[in-house]
Amino acid sequence: xxxxxxxxxxxxxxxxxxxxxxxxxxxxxxxxxxxxxxxxxxxxxxxxxxxxxxxxxxxxxxxxxxxxxxxxxxxxxxxxxxxxxxxxxxxxxxxxxxxxxxxxxxxxxxxxxxxxxxxxxxxxxxxxxxxxxxxxxxxxxxxxxxxxxxxxxxxxxxxxxxxxxxxxxxxxxxxxxxxxxxxxxxxxxxxxxxxxxxxxxxxxxxxxxxxxxxxxxxxxxxxxxxxxxxxxxxxxxxxxxxxxxxxxxxxxxxxxxxxxxxxxxxxxxxxxxxxxxxxxxxxxxxxxxxxxxxxxxxxxxxxxxxxxxxxxxxxxxxxxxxxxxxxxxxxxxxxxxxxxxxxxxxxxxxxxxxxxxxxxxxx
Numbered sequence: 001x002x003x004x005x006x007x008x009x010x011x012x013x014x015x016x017x018x019x020x021x022x023x024x025x026x027x028x029x030x031x032x033x034x035x036x037x038x039x040x041x042x043x044x045x046x047x048x049x050x051x052x053x054x055x056x057x058x059x060x061x062x063x064x065x066x067x068x069x070x071x072x073x074x075x076x077x078x079x080x081x082x083x084x085x086x087x088x089x090x091x092x093x094x095x096x097x098x099x100x101x102x103x104x105x106x107x108x109x110x111x112x113x114x115x116x117x118x119x120x121x122x123x124x125x126x127x128x129x130x131x132x133x134x135x136x137x138x139x140x141x142x143x144x145x146x147x148x149x150x151x152x153x154x155x156x157x158x159x160x161x162x163x164x165x166x167x168x169x170x171x172x173x174x175x176x177x178x179x180x181x182x183x184x185x186x187x188x189x190x191x192x193x194x195x196x197x198x199x200x201x202x203x204x205x206x207x208x209x210x211x212x213x214x215x216x217x218x219x220x221x222x223x224x225x226x227x228x229x230x231x232x233x234x235x236x237x238x239x240x241x242x243x244x245x246x247x248x249x250x251x252x253x254x255x256x257x258x259x260x261x262x263x264x265x266x267x268x269x270x271x272x273x274x275x276x277x278x279x280x281x282x283x284x285x286x287x288x289x290x291x292x293x294x295x296x297x298x299x300x301x302x303x304x305x306x307x308x309x310x311x312x313x314x315x316x317x318x319x320x321x322x323x324x325x326x327x328x329x330x331x332x333x334x335x336x337x338x339x340x341x342x343x344x345x346x347x348x349x350x351x352x353x354x355x356x357x358x359x360x361x362x363x
Contacts, residue, residue, distance in 0.1 A: 001026045001322050002026070002322065003026050003027070003028050004027050004028070004066045004067055004318055004321055004322075005027075005028050005030045005064050005065050005066050005067070006027055006028065006029050006030065006065070006066065006067040006068070006069060007030060007031035007032065007033065007059050007062070007065045007067070007068050007069070008021065008029070008031075008032050008033070008068075008069045008071060009032075009033040009034075009056045009059060009069070009070050009071065009072060009080055010033070010034060010070065010071035010072035011032055011033075011034040011036075011039060011040045011043040011044075011071075012034075012036075012039070012071070013071045013094060014032075014034075014043075014069070014072075015043065016071070016306065016307050016310060017069045017071050017092070017094075017121075017310065018032070018043065018047050019304075019307050020307050020308075020311040020314055021069065021314060022047065023311050024311055024314050024315055024318060025315075025318075026318060026322070027067075027314070027318060029047070029049055030049065030050065030051060030062075030064060030065065031049065031050075031051040031052070031053060031059055031062060031065060032044045032047070032049050032051070032052050032053070033052070033053040033054070033055070033056045033058075033059045034052075034054070035054055037052075037054050040052055040054070056080055056083070057083070060083055060084055060087040060089065061087070065089060066089065066321070067089060067091075067092065067317070067321065068080075068084040068089045068090070068091050068092070069091075069092045069093075070084070070091065070092065070093045070094060071094045071121075073164040073170060073171060074096055074098060074099055074164070074170065074171025074172075074176065075099060075164065075169075075170040075171050077093055077094065077096075077097060077098050077103075078098040078099070078103040078106070078107065081093050081097075081098075081107050082106070082107060082110060085110045085111050085114060085116060085118075086110075088114060088116070089116070090116050090117040090118065090321055091107075091111065091116065091117075091118050091119070092118075092119045092120075092121065092313075092314065092317060093107075093118075093119075093120055093121065093338075093341070094120075094121050095120055095121055095122060095177075095181065095341070095344075096120075096171065096176050096177070096180050096341065096344065097120050097338060097341030097342070097344075097345065098171075098341075098345070099170075099171050100345055100348075100349055101342050101343075101345040101346040101348075101349050103345075104338060104341045104342035104345045105342045107338050107341075108337075108338035108339055108341070108342050111338055115325050117317055117320045117321045117328070118337055118338040119313065119316075119317050119335040119337055119338075120336050120337065120338060120340060120341040121310060121313065121336075122181060122184040122185075122313075122336040122340065122341075122344075123306060123309040123310040123312070123313045124181050124182075124184070124185055124306075124309065125184070125185065125188055125309075125336060126298075126309035126310075126312035126313055127298075127305055127309050128275075128277075128292045128297050128298060129272045129275055129276060129277040129292065130185055130272070131296045132277055132290070132292045132293065132296055133189065133270055133272065134188065134189060136270065136279070137189050137190075137263075137270075140267070141265075141267070141268050141270070141279070141281055142263060142264070142265025142266070142268045142269070142270065142281075143265040143266035143267025143268060143281075143282075144242070144243075144265055144267075145190050145239070145241070145242065145243040145263075145264075145265050146243055146244075146264050146265055146266060147244055147245070147246070147263075147264045148186060148190070148243070148244070148245035148246070148261065148262065148263050148264070149245070149246050149248075149260075149261075149262040149264075150179075150182045150186070150245065150246070150247045150248070150249075150259070150260070150261050150262075151247075151248045151249075151257075151260050152174075152178065152179070152182075152249045152250070152257075152258070152259040153250055153251075153253045153255060153256065153257035153258070153259075154174075154250070154251035154252070154253065154256060155251075155252075155254055155255055155256040156251060156252065157203065157204035157207065157227070157231050157251050157252035158172075158174045158177075158204075158227070158229065158230075158231035158232075158251040158252070159202070159204050159205070159225075159227025159229065159231055160207055160209055162207070162209070162225065165177060165229065166207065166225070166227040166229050167227075167228055167229055168228040168229040168230070169228070172228075172229035173200075173229035173230040173231070174229075174230055174231055174232065174249050174251055175200065175230050175233050175249070175348055175351060175352075176345075176348055178249070179233070179247060179249050180344050180345075180348055182247065182259075182261065183237075183247075183344050183347050183348070184336065184340060185261070186237065186245050187340070187343060187347075188336075189263070190239050190241065190243060190245075191239060191240060192239065192240040192241070192343075192363075193237045193238065193240070193245075193347055193363050194238055194240040194362065194363055195237075195238045195350070195360050195361060195362050195363060196236065196237050196238070196347065196350045196351050196354050196360070196361055196363060197235070197236045197354050197359070197360050197361070198233060198234065198350075198351040198352075198355045199233065199234050199235075199355050199358070200230040200232075200233040200351065200352060200355040201230060201231070201232045201233065202227060202228065202230055202232075203231050203232050203250075203251075203252055204227060204231055204251075204252050205226055205227050205228070206224065206226060206227075207224065207225050207226070207227050208222050208223075208224050209222065209223050209224075209225075210222055210223075211223050231250075231251045231252060232249060232250040232251060232252075233247070233249055233351065233355070234246075234247070234248050234249075235247040235351050235354075237347070238360075258273070258274045259273075259274060260272065260273045260274075267281055267282045268280060268281025268282060269281075269287070271287075275305065276289055277289070277292060278290060298312070313335045314335075316331070316333055316335040317335050319331050320334065320335070347363055350362070350363045
C-alpha cells in the first residue's frame with residue numbers, strides 16, 4: 001500500500017490529530033502549520049515533524065502532501081478546506097465543518113467534483129460503546145425505536161473557554177462545539193431527523209475569570225469579557241422513521257455530572273454513561289453493564305479514548321484513499337463524511353431557528 005503523506009493545520013486541538021496520525025500504518029506526518037509560530041515549532045520539534053509553516057497556503061503548495069487534517073476554529077474551516085480541495089488534497093476537518101450547513105454543503109460539492117476523500121472528526125462513532133450500540137440497534141435489540149434522552153451537565157459556564165468558543169459569530173457555543181457529536185450519533189443510529197423544537201440560552205453572558213496575580217500581590221485578579229454563544233439548550237428532535245430524542249445540555253451548573261445517553265425501544269433499552277454501555281431487553285432479568293467485543297475495544301483504554309477513536313477514523317479514511325475511486329463506497333465502516341457534516345449542521349441551524357421563533361422547524 002502506498003504511503004500517504006499528511007499535514008496538520010492547527011496545533012492546538014490539532015495535537016490530537018498529530019497523535020492519531022502518527023499511529024496509523026502507511027501514513028507519514030510530514031508537515032505542521034500554525035499561525036502561532038512559537039507553539040507550532042515546539043509541537044513540531046516534540047513530534048519530530050521536519051517541516052513547519054506559518055502560512056497554510058505554503059502547506060497546500062507542497063506536492064508531496066496527500067492528506068490535510070484541519071484542526072482550526074470553525075470560522076476558518078471553510079476557507080482552508082476549500083483551498084485544500086482546490087489543491088487536490090484529501091481532507092479531514094474538525095467539527096463542525098464551518099459555521100453553517102451552507103458552508104458545509106459547498107465543501108461537500110467541491111470535494112465530490114474532484115473525486116477526493118473527505119471526512120469530519122466525528123470520532124465518537126468509533127468509541128466502543130457507540131459502535132456496539134450501533135450493532136445492537138441493527139440487530140433489533142431495541143425493537144421499535146421510541147425515545148432517546150441525551151443529558152450533559154458541566155460545572156463551568158461554557159463561556160469561560162473564551163476566545164472564539166464564547167463567540168456565536170465565530171462558531172462558538174455548547175450546541176455546535178459539543179452537542180453536535182451527540183446529534184451525529186443519533187443520526188447514525190436512527191436515521192434522518194425531520195424537525196426540531198428547541199430553546200437555546202446564554203445563561204452566563206458576563207464571564208469573570210481569575211488570572212495569575214503579579215509577584216508580590218496578595219489579592220487575586222479577575223478578567224471580564226462578554227460571552228454571546230449558547231451555554232445551555234433544550235431540544236426535541238423528531239426522526240423521519242419515527243421516535244423522538246430529547247437533548248438537555250447545561251453548563252455553569254456548579255456540578256460536573258458528565259453525560260448520559262438513554263435509548264428506549266419497544267423491546268429493550270440501552271444506556272451509555274461516560275463511555276460504559278448497559279442494557280436490558282425483553283426476557284432478560286437484570287439491567288446491567290454489557291461486555292463489549294474485543295474487536296471494538298481501543299488500545300490503551302481508558303486513557304485518551306477520543307485520540308484512539310480518531311485513529312480508527314483516519315484508518316477508515318486511508319482505506320478509502322488507497323482504494324480505487326469506483327470501490328470507495330463499498331468499503332465497510334466508512335468515516336463520517338462532509339455529507340454527514342452538512343446534515344448535522346442543518347440540524348444545528350434548525351435548532352437555532354426554532355429557538356428564535358419558538359416553533360417546530362423542518363430540517
